[in-house]
Amino acid sequence: MKILKDHGDTVGILAVWILLVLLFGVLSDHFLSANTLTTLAGRIPALTVIAAGMTLVLIVGGIDLSVGSVLGLSSAVLGLLMVDWKVPLVISAPIAIVVGMLAGTVNGLFTVGLRIPSFLVTLGMLEICRGAAYLVTRSQTKYIGASVEPLASMLPGTTFPISFFLSVGVVVGLQVLLEKTILGRHIVAIGTNEHAVRLAGIDPRPAKILVFLVCGTCAGVGSLFHCARLGSADPNAGSGMELAAIAAVVIGGTSLLGGRGSVIKTFIGVLIVATLEAGLAQIGASEPLKRVVTGAVIIAAVSVDVFRRRCIGENV
Amino acid sequence: MVMQELNLLSTLSVAENIFLDRLPQRAGFICQQQLMRMAVEALQRVGLSDLLPSTIVGTLGMGVRQLLEIAAALARRCQVLILDEPTAALTQREVDLLFSNIRRLQADGVGILYISHRMDEIRSIASRVSVLRDGACVAQYPTGDVNPNQFIRDMSGGESTFVLPRVKQKKFRSTVLTVEKLCVGVRIREVSFSLMSGEILGLAGLVGSGRTLTLRALFGAVRATSGSVTVGEGASGLFTHPSQAVAAGMGMVPEDRRHDALLLSQSVRVNATLSTLPIHSKRGWLNVHSERHSANRLCDRLKIACKTPEQTVDELSGGNQQKVSLGRWLERSCEVLLCDEPTRGVDAASKASIHNLLRNVAAEGTGVLVVSSELSELFSLCDRILVMSNGRMTGDFTADNWSEEVIHAAAFKGLSTAQRESVT
Numbered sequence: 165m166k167i168l169k170d171h172g173d174t175v176g177i178l179a180v181w182i183l184l185v186l187l188f189g190v191l192s193d194h195f196l197s198a199n200t201l202t203t204l205a206g207r208i209p210a211l212t213v214i215a216a217g218m219t220l221v222l223i224v225g226g227i228d229l230s231v232g233s234v235l236g237l238s239s240a241v242l243g244l245l246m247v248d249w250k251v252p253l254v255i256s257a258p259i260a261i262v263v264g265m266l267a268g269t270v271n272g273l274f275t276v277g278l279r280i281p282s283f284l285v286t287l288g289m290l291e292i293c294r295g296a297a298y299l300v301t302r303s304q305t306k307y308i309g310a311s312v313e314p315l316a317s318m319l320p321g322t323t324f325p326i327s328f329f330l331s332v333g334v335v336v337g338l339q340v341l342l343e344k345t346i347l348g349r350h351i352v353a354i355g356t357n358e359h360a361v362r363l364a365g366i367d368p369r370p371a372k373i374l375v376f377l378v379c380g381t382c383a384g385v386g387s388l389f390h391c392a393r394l395g396s397a398d399p400n401a402g403s404g405m406e407l408a409a410i411a412a413v414v415i416g417g418t419s420l421l422g423g424r425g426s427v428i429k430t431f432i433g434v435l436i437v438a439t440l441e442a443g444l445a446q447i448g449a450s451e452p453l454k455r456v457v458t459g460a461v462i463i464a465a466v467s468v469d470v471f472r473r474r475c476i477g478e479n480v
Numbered sequence: 481m482v483m484q485e486l487n488l489l490s491t492l493s494v495a496e497n498i499f500l501d502r503l504p505q506r507a508g509f510i511c512q513q514q515l516m517r518m519a520v521e522a523l524q525r526v527g528l529s530d531l532l533p534s535t536i537v538g539t540l541g542m543g544v545r546q547l548l549e550i551a552a553a554l555a556r557r558c559q560v561l562i563l564d565e566p567t568a569a570l571t572q573r574e575v576d577l578l579f580s581n582i583r584r585l586q587a588d589g590v591g592i593l594y595i596s597h598r599m600d601e602i603r604s605i606a607s608r609v610s611v612l613r614d615g616a617c618v619a620q621y622p623t624g625d626v627n628p629n630q631f632i633r634d635m636s637g638g639e640s641t642f643v644l645p646r647v648k649q650k651k652f653r654s655t656v657l658t659v660e661k662l663c664v665g666v667r668i669r670e671v672s673f674s675l676m677s678g679e680i681l682g683l684a685g686l687v688g689s690g691r692t693l694t695l696r697a698l699f700g701a702v703r704a705t706s707g708s709v710t711v712g713e714g715a716s717g718l719f720t721h722p723s724q725a726v727a728a729g730m731g732m733v734p735e736d737r738r739h740d741a742l743l744l745s746q747s748v749r750v751n752a753t754l755s756t757l758p759i760h761s762k763r764g765w766l767n768v769h770s771e772r773h774s775a776n777r778l779c780d781r782l783k784i785a786c787k788t789p790e791q792t793v794d795e796l797s798g799g800n801q802q803k804v805s806l807g808r809w810l811e812r813s814c815e816v817l818l819c820d821e822p823t824r825g826v827d828a829a830s831k832a833s834i835h836n837l838l839r840n841v842a843a844e845g846t847g848v849l850v851v852s853s854e855l856s857e858l859f860s861l862c863d864r865i866l867v868m869s870n871g872r873m874t875g876d877f878t879a880d881n882w883s884e885e886v887i888h889a890a891a892f893k894g895l896s897t898a899q900r901e902s903v904t
Contacts, residue, residue: 345764346757353754356743363701363740364755364808365726423745 173417176472177432180465184436188443195446198323205324206316208438209331209389210235210402212431215409215416216335217382219430220342222413224375225355225422226275226282231383231409233293234267235402238387240297243306243397253311261384267293268380272373282376290406297399306397315392327389332431334382339427347371355422411458412437415465436461488545490538495519497537498552522555527577543570543687543853554581561585564595565825571686571853579605599828652676656729656815656847657698658716662707664690664697669871670707675816675847680838682862683851685891690871691851692735695818699732700725712815726755731809733802735820735851741805744794748786749775751793751804756811778807783833799830806834810841817841820851835861855884869893 189196214231221228238260245256271289275282316325342348350371353361361368383402391397416433418425440461444454488497495515496503499522504514519533526547537545550566563582567575582592582605596602602609603623611619611634619634657675662668668690675681683691696702698709700719710716711728719725722732734740743751753760753771760770775789782803786796793801802822809817819838823831838861842848852858858865865882867875867890875890 344766344768346761346766347764349750349754349757349766353743353746353750356746357739359739360741360743361754363699363722363732363734365723365731366754367721367723423743 173469173472174426174429174432177416177429177436177465181432181436181439184439184443188439188446192443192446195443200442200446202323204435204438204442205328206393207442208434209325209327210386210393211405211408211412211438212331212434213334213382213389214386214402214405215412215430215434216331216338216427217379218406218409219413219416219418219425219427220338220351220375221282221379222410222418222420223342223355223422223425224351224372225358226372226376227410227420228268228271228282228286228376228379229406230267230271230286230289230293231379231386232402232405232407233290233297234264234380234383235387235390235405236297236399237267237293237300238264238384239391239397239401240300240306240399242312242387242391243308244300246308246311247306247397253314257388260387261381264384264387265377265381268377268383269373271380272376275376276369276372294399294403297401301397301399303399305399308391308396310395312388312392313395315388325393327392330385331389334385335427335431338378342427347374351375352423355419355424357423408437411462415462417469433465436465488537488548491536493534493536494523494531494540494548495533497548498522498533498555500552518555522551525554525581526551527574541688541692543574546570547574550578550581554585558590560591560593562593562595566594567596567598567601572855574687575601652679653845656712657849658708658710659698660708660710660716662694662697662709663705664693664702665705667871668693668697668704671868671871671873672707673866673873673876675849677815677845677847678842679864680842680848680850680862682858682865683849683868684853684855684858684865684875684887685868687853689868689891691868692820693871694868695732695820695849695851698725699730699818701732726812729815730818731755731812731814731816732818733806733809733820733822735824737798737801737805741808742793742801745792747790747792748779748784748796748804749789752778752789752807755808759811774811778804778810781810782807782837797827797830799826799834802826802834803830803837806837810837813844814846816847816849818849818851821853822850823852823854823857855887867891867893 185196194200214235218228218231241263242256242260245251245259246253251259267289271282271286274280274285315327315330318324319326319329342351350361350366350368353366354368354371358368387401390401394401412433413425413430414420414433415436416426416429416431418430437458440458441454444457449457489500492500495518498519499515504511504518516533520529523529523531523533528544528547528551531540531544537548540548546566547570550563553561553563566578570578579601582594586592594602594606606623609619609621609623610617613634654677655674656677659674660672662671671690671694673681683694685691693702697704698719700722703720704718707718708716709718711725711730714728719728725732738744743754749771752775756774757766760767760774772789778784779786779789784796784800784803784807786800793804796804802825806819806822817838822838823834826834835857838848838850850858850861852861859882863878865875865877865887866873867877867887869891874893875887877886877890
């Protein structure tokens with residue numbers, strides 16, 4: 165019972181996911197199988213790390229619309245290095261990550277230094293990175309092939325890819341950062357009332373810049389997982405992914421107003437989004453219908469969360 | 481209804497705020513001329529005739545904002561008017577003006593529910609009193625029949641918490657804060673003073689005289705244009721960010737606790753330890769156990785009425801919220817503690833314990849600077865009182881030579897004759 169009391173929201177959202185899985189299990193004969201789980205685990209790593217980074221940005225009271233494009237640019241750089249310049253993965257992967265980190269840092273510096281709303285800065289960055297991705301690849305998909313695929317291969321002894329375990333590692337790491345470190349406490353406090361944090365004698369700027377940096381880095385890491393799964397680098401990669409990530413974060417109960425949220429719950433949010441996607445595909449729903457249903461689920465999930473909080477007397 | 485915590489839209493103009501729910505319209509468009517005319521009228525009623533109705537509310541001080549709320553309530557043709565601590569940020573003159581308005585409404589047959597913890601106000605304005613304690617009505621009587629001690633006994637449930645003896649003449653050891661010729665644009669001009677270790681220094685003045693701004697400029701929350709600030713043995717200069725002031729040994733309890741001090745949706749623990757996180761951590765890793773311990777200790781020491789330290793702060797009463805805001809600085813052993821209206825919107829018992837707390841903090845060697853609009857509070861609490869007027873320091877009094885009269889005189893000193901006339 166104590167677990168239920170302390171982690172009521174986590175249990176609640178986990179229950180939603182399990183219900184969803186069972187629902188598709190009933191609707192489709194083939195859904196409840198190890199195969200589906202493996203497919204799911206192979207598909208979500210990129211979205212998972214991006215949504216994890218996005219969670220921190222939303223908690224600190226900002227938003228990052230550029231993550232999808234940053235993933236695209238990092239992929240493009242990875243493709244250029246590995247295909248055209250024959251640079252091995254161990255060198256090109258860190259470079260792709262650094263590209264994401266730089267984009268995130270620029271987001272952070274402009275948002276914090278010039279006090280421009282992060283919505284606007286990252287909207288600009290979205291265009292810049294997407295354009296740059298096309299420029300870098302001359303608008304062509306680079307077929308990297310087997311040299312990038314080790315990341316997507318199964319971890320020995322399991323039926324899940326290595327990238328899945330790495331992305332879960334990122335989720336756990338960021339959750340620990342949020343809960344157990346001064347930095348994490350500052351992030352939550354800034355998202356709650358930045359003004360008060362400043363007057364409490366804490367400079368909120370470094371923490372905010374760092375959050376955007378982490379989010380960009382996550383997009384860079386996501387690009388590796390994305391390319392590994394497809395075996396190629398597409399300048400179009402990750403388009404629209406920022407919205408999927410925000411959806412997953414919000415389904416996970418993180419407040420768009422900042423100050424409240426959890427990376428673990430975001431992960432469950434990602435599971436819900438991915439399960440919907442896979443389940444609807446399996447029962448033969450068309451692409452447009454899938455989007456309608458996913459949208460409805462986002463609104464439903466947020467409504468339930470707000471309603472539950474009102475019931476227990478929290479101000480929302 | 482006038483709320484204790486202010487409810488104005490800071491990006492709109494004064495006039496729009498007063499008439500927000502009934503803006504004069506012509507074919508769906510706001511009729512600006514009529515709006516301004518109505519606003520001037522409403523402002524005159526609360527004595528703000530020199531305030532332009534087109535001023536943006538965000539640029540005004542707390543006292544003026546409170547008067548605006550009252551103006552908005554008065555401008556409404558209502559049958560029942562609820563005033564919740566309407567005088568918390570007002571000076572005596574503004575209170576008198578408010579009371580004459582209340583009496584006028586009373587004569588017009590409006591029922592008025594006046595919530596306050598200022599006994600003298602209640603005695604002078606109310607015809608009947610109800611005393612509430614812990615969510616229940618414990619006493620009710622016509623005002624004429626009772627003496628203030630009766631109220632206080634009823635409120636505190638028997639035992640009187642109202643004894644606030646002033647500690648007689650202390651010996652001060654060393655200077656902890658020296659301010660020299662501090663200027664902020666034209667709003668603060670060459671303010672100089674010093675604060676000793678263990679001293680409680682009051683800062684009096686009219687609303688808008690620059691007291692809050694001085695505090696904020698000292699603390700680095702507002703950029704000062706020139707001057708120098710020295711904390712303890714440290715180097716003199718100006719702080720450009722509050723984090724520097726805190727590192728130098730200062731703490732500040734801001735006037736508007738909900739907006740400037742508290743993380744409302746976070747727990748008492750998170751709020752209490754916000755400025756002391758390095759104490760509760762090792763190489764950046766938090767020790768939640770040590771935080772809990774410290775939050776518990778704080779709740780005990782300050783008698784903060786909360787179920788557990790994990791309760792969120794917005795569920796607490798104003799007095800308890802203020803104690804949390806103040807308690808944040810207690811574990812840091814600050815050299816200088818700046819308090820801006822530390823008992824605004826706080827009940828009588830909390831007020832007494834906040835006063836006692838400030839005395840204890842001073843007794844431990846901290847220099848305490850208190851801004852207050854309540855002279856009686858400054859008289860009972862302070863060792864010395866400075867008076868500001870129109871951005872300048874116009875008076876420096878000790879217990880030997882202070883009185884309401886001389887302080888009022890000093891508070892009006894910096895105003896030109898024209899300004900003085902518009903105020904009186």
